[in-house]
Amino acid sequence: MIIDVHRHMWSVQERYPSDFADLTGQELSPPPRLDWRRTTREMIDEMDGAGVDVAVLIVADFASRLGEPPFSIEEENRFIAEARDLYPERIIAFYGIDPRRPGAADGFQKAIKELKVSGLKLHPAAGYFPHDRACYPLYELCDAHGLTVLFHSGPAGFHPKLDGRFSHPLEFDQVATDFPHLGIIMGHAGGEWWEDCVSIARKHPNMFLELAEWQVDLRDRPERALPAIDAMLKTLGRERIVWGSDLPGLRAVMSLREYVELFRDLPILGKGHGLAFDDSDVDAMLGGNAARILRL
Numbered sequence: 001m002i003i004d005v006h007r008h009m010w011s012v013q014e015r016y017p018s019d020f021a022d023l024t025g026q027e028l029s030p031p032p033r034l035d036w037r038r039t040t041r042e043m044i045d046e047m048d049g050a051g052v053d054v055a056v057l058i059v060a061d062f063a064s065r066l067g068e069p070p071f072s073i074e075e076e077n078r079f080i081a082e083a084r085d086l087y088p089e090r091i092i093a094f095y096g097i098d099p100r101r102p103g104a105a106d107g108f109q110k111a112i113k114e115l116k117v118s119g120l121k122l123h124p125a126a127g128y129f130p131h132d133r134a135c136y137p138l139y140e141l142c143d144a145h146g147l148t149v150l151f152h153s154g155p156a157g158f159h160p161k162l163d164g165r166f167s168h169p170l171e172f173d174q175v176a177t178d179f180p181h182l183g184i185i186m187g188h189a190g191g192e193w194w195e196d197c198v199s200i201a202r203k204h205p206n207m208f209l210e211l212a213e214w215q216v217d218l219r220d221r222p223e224r225a226l227p228a229i230d231a232m233l234k235t236l237g238r239e240r241i242v243w244g245s246d247l248p249g250l251r252a253v254m255s256l257r258e259y260v261e262l263f264r265d266l267p268i269l270g271k272g273h274g275l276a277f278d279d280s281d282v283d284a285m286l287g288g289n290a291a292r293i294l295r296l
């Protein structure tokens with residue numbers, strides 16, 4: 001079973017096209033109308049083609065830094081729940097909100113009840129620390145309902161207005177201490193700060209490292225990525241690492257299918273660098289662990 005624990009309906013480029021036109025100095029053609037039904041069908045086709053069984057669909061709330069996206073945050077959260085209702089065996093919906101929005105916890109509580117969301121996605125690089133007390137009512141709701149939190153962790157280099165100091169792995173230590181039973185998935189495994197992420201996760205058995213975005217380094221800098229993944233496995237154990245794609249934003253880098261194939265090749269790639277990964281490591285990371293954490 002393959003579970004992609006980090007999947008978006010639309011990339012940040014699709015949600016904020018004019019920002020990227022400014023950054024690249026390019027004239028963008030008017031953004032395509034975002035149609036969640038069509039996007040969902042295309043996503044399922046893409047998953048079928050890659051052998052991905054389940055995707056956790058998440059909403060990232062960047063509004064405080066990037067402005068409101070084309071749809072309100074309530075609408076986007078509803079779209080992913082409706083996508084899940086169309087494909088209940090294939091999609092898991094995680095609610096996304098900036099905890100500083102007025103009524104954030106009430107909105108989340110309502111979504112747990114009415115939209116049946118299975119978890120929470122927070123993106124602290126939008127300008128708040130994960131240990132900000134504004135987040136705590138949301139964690140309490142997760143705790144009370146047995147839901148998992150997926151955080152962006154690490155630098156947020158994909159947009160200059162986002163600030164990675166808020167999502168440094170060290171900032172999550174307090175949260176894991178205060179909520180020892182909360183399932184915490186560290187998106188991107190802290191990225192370039194992965195060693196700090198491992199140090200923190202070592203203290204907290206409820207913390208899991210997730211490998212979305214690692215397709216870039218696995219392809220372009222395997223001499224860095226492979227020893228990093230090896231160190232995560234050796235330090236934390238294979239049951240603490242999960243796999244994700246961060247598509248569609250990274251589709252231009254590598255297709256979903258190519259990332260699955262690259263990851264399946266880990267034992268062969270490792271051998272070339274003097275590292276021993278086996279197929280059971282790969283199976284655990286690709287889906288076995290996520291199935292357990294998400295109680296599938």
Ligand SMILES: [Zn+2]
Pocket residue numbers: 006008246
């Ligand atoms: Zn993402």
